[in-house]
Amino acid sequence: MYAITIPEPGGPEALVWTExxxxxxxxxxxxxDVAASAVNRADVLQRQGYYDPPPGASPYPGLECAGRISALGPGVSGWSVGDEVCALLAGGGYAQKVAVPAGQLLPVPKGVxxxxAAALPEVAATVWSNVFMVAHLRPGETLLVHGGASGIGTMAIQLAKAVGARVAVTASGGRKLDHCAELGADVLIDYREQDFVVEVRKATDGAGADVILDIMGAKYLSRNVDALAVNGRLAIIGLQGGAKAELDLGKLLAKRAAVMATTLRARPLAEKASIIAAVREHVWPLIESxxxxxxxxxxxAMREVAEAHRVVEASEHVGKVVLVA
Known part of the structure; x- marks a missing residue:
């Protein structure tokens, strides 16, 4: 088969289509048999040499895919050759074929x-596991999503609205905030010109956000704590703004708040299977409806993956950039 390989870390040109x-x-x-994959920030980090695959995972980038089952390994039941599926991967999506643990498979939703479908597994699993399974967002609460126009952001907006929550987002203004509004976001914050702490408090009559989904890490930590409501939950899933920052525990104590940080790629197979089962139960019906x-x-085109990485690095996109075979 052919796959996108990374002979040496570097820029987008480091990605090579190889047998x-x-x-x-x-x-x-x-x-x-892979029909499509999608580009995630983790793929960019892997290409740059900053995010190696976990032990035993495929060395090729690509954390999700969609395609058709062409063979079943020992001990697999409930799936058949020819089934159209999408999958959460620890790597290997940028290829013509990929081996997938059966617990990380999802049927392609009806009508998609x-x-x-290739744009769904990573964002659905990330949002559902963090916003709902870890932070327990409830109807009537306010969710603040940083990077509202990203793949994760666009999914978080829709799922939060579907369960009856209010959604505030940050994005780089203009087109991106317009798209967030179209998806149902209630509070639109241009992070280049507005202070999200001020805007969230204004929109919640001073209460703050009950849950914050954060991709920035250190850069936003102090202000995220300021933006939390009493009993608020901050879920950190990315470190685009750095990994180390000072945390004022006094503020957390006063608010009875929590800070949580998770990753998805390196989790044990059983944990991933549990998340995927929850996504199938709770998210798939919303997509099919x-x-x-x-x-x-x-x-x-997958062979033009360098261009896809340039688009993602430049943050020119809304939602996902998908690679097609």
Whole structure:
């Protein structure tokens, strides 16, 4: 088969379409012929040499895919050759074929094509596990999403609205905030010109956000704590603004608030399977009913992956950039 490889870390040109051995199926795995994958920030970090795959994972980038099952490994039940699926991966999505633990498979939602299905697993699993399974967002509460126009952001807006929450977002103004509004965001904050702490407090009559989904890390830590409501929960899922910052524990104590940080890629298979099962139960019906939809900015041929990485690094997109075979 062919896959996108990274012979040496570097810029987008470091991604090379190369002939490599076919994956070998292990116990409980299925082989998926990849029709589409999607670009995530983690792929960019891996290409740059900052985010190695976990032990045992495929060395090729790509944390999600969609396609058709072409073979079943030992011990697999409930799936058949020919099934259209999408999958959460620890790596290997930028390839013609990938071996996937059966617990990380999802059926392609009814009414969704393979290109759009490839944009779903990573964002659905990330948002559901953090906003709902960890931070326990409830109806009537306020969720603040940083990077509202990102793939994760566009999914978080829709899922939070679907369960009856109020949503505030930060984005770089203009087109991106317009898209957030179209998806249902109630409070639109241009982080280049507005202080999100002030705007969230204004929109909540001084109470603050009950849950914050944060991709920035250190840069926003102090202000995120300021923006939290009493009993608020801050879920950190990215470090685009750095990894180290001072945390005022006095503010947390006064608010009886919590700071949580999670990753998804390196979790044990059982944990990923549990998250995927929850996504299938809670998120897939919303997608099939049309209440939640995958947001795809553009599709690019997998061999032109360098261009896709340039788009993502420049933050020119809204939603996901999808690679098609």
């Amino acid at each position: 490599v051995p076919d994956p070998e199926l292990g116990e409980g795995e299925v082989l998926v 094509d393979l290109a759009h 049309g209440r939640v939809k995958p947001v795809v900015d553009r599709t690019i």
